[in-house]
Amino acid sequence: MHELSIAMAVIDQVRDAVPDDRVESLTLRIGELVAVVPEALDFSFGLAADGTLLAGARLVIETVDGEAHCDGCGRDTPTGMPPVLWCGDCERPLTLLAGRELEIVRVVVADEGPDGTAVGDTARDTTRDEETSHVPHR
Ligand SMILES: [Zn+2]
Secondary structure: OHHHHHHHHHHHHHHHHOOOOOEEEEEEEEEHHHOOOHHHHHHHHHHHHOOOOOOOOEEEEEEEOOEEEOOOOOOEEEOOOOOOOEEOOOOEEOEEEEOOOEEEEEEEEOOOOHHHOOHHHHOOOOOOHHHHOOOOOO
16 A cells, blocks of 8 residues: 555654654645545554554645646646646657655644644645645645
């Protein structure tokens, strides 16, 4: 299961970064082309975090839409999912610009202070294009 291995890798990285802190929430930025099902990742994360200092942490997932550039006509175009990396106008391959991200962008630990609590509203860069993506926010 794809999402479980991602969840375990993320947890390993967070434990390396903040080995002694209880984590309240963490924010992941995940490209559309990684093909993660947010509900499945959330579920897997809950399982994998059980018994660790990440147990009960809130997982926030930001999705980055796949985007590619055509050197022929110079346009940037959404890749869609499954991705199309071919320009229908120029008959040329496209260069992938975005959509393969899998990054931990923010970790909030329990003793970080009052401004660490409202992650969904205060995390930087949350007002980008992926607000319009189809990933449900729960
Ligand atoms: Zn083109």
